[in-house]
Amino acid sequence: MADDHHRESAQFDRLPSTPAVSIASHAQIMSFERSGWDARTLTVHRLHNILAAQRKEKSMPIDKYTLHKDSDTEKWRLEKEGSDKAKRTFDRKEDALKDLKHAVGPNGGSVRIRKVDNTIQEERTYPRSKDPKSSKG
Known part of the structure; x- marks a missing residue:
């Protein structure tokens, strides 16, 4: 025993x-x-x-963001879901992609990345540990 x-x-x-x-x-x-x-x-x-x-x-839910090109300003905008206000803007998409991890902040989040034609290119989660295990990527 x-x-x-x-x-x-x-x-x-x-x-x-x-x-x-x-x-x-x-x-x-x-x-x-x-x-x-x-x-x-x-x-x-x-x-x-x-x-x-x-x-x-x-x-705990993670924040969701979208990175897209603003047709009026020609800048890339990172916006939190449900908000029209940009969390960050970038002159080039390459700059935005390099800085996404820092741009979403310390709590991280999921970022839907769109192409110039507004179709979805990919989705990334920061940090990787918050990536849902059931997702394909």
């Missing part, structure tokens, strides 16, 4: 953890130990926190 518990705890400890979850879990574990909770309950509680944080991180 003790071996089963040890094997189960070791298996849970190998699960990935984010720093925020590790810090919160450590504080909670210290609190629970003072309350007299056993190691198995603490391990299950830690696993629950890790999985909840991972689900929340994956379910």
